[in-house]
Amino acid sequence: MGGAAGGVRRSRIAEYADTTVPETTPAGPVPEPPPERTDADDPARRRREAAALLGEFRRTAVLLPLSEDGAPLIAGSGGEVKLCPTS
Template sequence: MIPVMSEHGEADSAGHTPRSRLYDYVDTPEPARQGAARGERGFAALLGEFRRTAVLVPLDPVTGSPLAADFGGVRWIYAFSDEGALARFAVARGEGAREWVYQRWLGARLLDAAVPAVGVPCGVALDCADGEDGMVFPPVPGIVPDAVAVDVDGGTGDVR
């Protein structure tokens, strides 16, 4: 079993890490009858919380840069809400036995500084080993700086 540690390096009495407030938004069910506007407000709240939250960004063991992968023509920087989420990712990759070096970054720093520095369409994948509990922040206007956002023009993506 991989120990789960809190921000202060200690698990609580039940051995659980306090979860990020991001999960409060993800876990809140929305009835199907609620409109798209409410969904957009919910996502805006989630995005705001992500921007204010320190997340774990694993570093590539070779380059020392944030670990990322390319999928669907977009580079995705991996980020994790806590050490447990990072551990699940490591195990899913078959790399649970190695040491994972990471840094804590504010979500805003990832979206506003790291994404533009990549030089290709880039977004952030949060807790990507957690299935539906994970979240993506794609490189679109309103999430990343407009200068590096993908402009979706009639179904084709063009970088502005």
């Protein structure tokens, strides 16, 4: 097994780490990463993604728990009533 100069035994993790280092550097300049886009850059894309998530939710089977009296479990706040489904 591997060892370092001076008789001190190196750990196997150190040996694995040595294999992850490239032996040569890449030729040429390193390309710059593309500029980061934020969600504010493309509102149409955000709308499409939201529509896709909503469509996926609509096609997903969910369970609707019932309260002790057999009514659907709901929550209300400020005049809003929400069903409490689980998947």
